Amino acid sequence: LVVGVSLGLALSPKGVKSEILQRCETYKKLHPEVSSGNDCQKIWTAFEQAYVGRNSCDVPVENYDTLIRAVKQEIQCNKTLFWSKSKDLAHAFTEKRKCKMTLEDTLLGYMLDDLTWCSKPDSKETFSSNCPGWTDCEKNPVRSFWVRASANLAASTCGHASVLLSASVNPPYNQNSIFSSVEVQNLNHSILDSMAAYLVTDVTDKTNCNDASLVTLKNDLPPNVEFSCKEMPLSDFQMCLSDLDKPCLGCH
Numbered sequence: 001l002v003v004g005v006s007l008g009l010a011l012s013p014k015g016v017k018s019e020i021l022q023r024c025e026t027y028k029k030l031h032p033e034v035s036s037g038n039d040c041q042k043i044w045t046a047f048e049q050a051y052v053g054r055n056s057c058d059v060p061v062e063n064y065d066t067l068i069r070a071v072k073q074e075i076q077c078n079k080t081l082f083w084s085k086s087k088d089l090a091h092a093f094t095e096k097r098k099c100k101m102t103l104e105d106t107l108l109g110y111m112l113d114d115l116t117w118c119s120k121p122d123s124k125e126t127f128s129s130n131c132p133g134w135t136d137c138e139k140n141p142v143r144s145f146w147v148r149a150s151a152n153l154a155a156s157t158c159g160h161a162s163v164l165l166s167a168s169v170n171p172p173y174n175q176n177s178i179f180s181s182v183e184v185q186n187l188n189h190s191i192l193d194s195m196a197a198y199l200v201t202d203v204t205d206k207t208n209c210n211d212a213s214l215v216t217l218k219n220d221l222p223p224n225v226e227f228s229c230k231e232m233p234l235s236d237f238q239m240c241l242s243d244l245d246k247p248c249l250g251c252h
Ligand code: DVN
Pocket: 081, 082, 083, 084, 085, 086, 087, 102, 103, 114, 115, 134, 135, 146, 149, 150, 153, 176, 177, 178, 179, 180, 183
């Protein structure tokens, strides 16, 4: 008999706070450049005020503005790697190659990746179970956070940006995705020059860079942001993870 099996990252109420504080301190140790500007306790307070005491289907995206202001981290030009339906590949890549970084490699994304949180009216508590799922209601605390954090990353992205897309999903560029509806919409053409899409193709995939959805992506970009698309066989991508001398995704 197995009693109290915990599902994935379901944490006790105290668990969410201690997990976030611990991740914040870990990140500061791993990235000394953000260490002095960020007070993890202050970040927690700014985070919590976004959703605590609120109905968990009524947390507007703007409620995270205070948190965004509390986290101090400069986004370096040419490094942003967006992804859509390719989270594991993108994270495997940035774990090996520090020339690119995803949202979850920033302090903000690192603290919250894969966590679930919510509260309820008249409560001061944070819960990590029985919270609304991603699609249960639009203004849930988790989705609103990722929308806000994604918009912030996109707006700060400068120089050259990359996006990892998968030819195994149809369409690879989906206008309902966070990448399209939030990130592409928030790019700043006065600081961004170009965007390269890398379409990872598995052996049986038929989709290539001529796919209509990639033309849509090109057209969705702000004016004067140059677009390119490259098909990348999955085997080549895997080579990028093992042979670090191989130039990949514009990294040398
Ligand atoms: O560029 C990235 C990154 O910066 C991020 O913030 O936004 C981009 C990825 O978002 P996306 O384009 O919507 O890509 P996905 O793969 O459709 O969804 C990304 C994540 O959102 C998923 O991994 C889900 O998070 P999870 O459950 O792994 O913590 C979540 N998500 C999106 N649609 C969902 C969903 N979760 C459940 N149901 C859905 N319908």
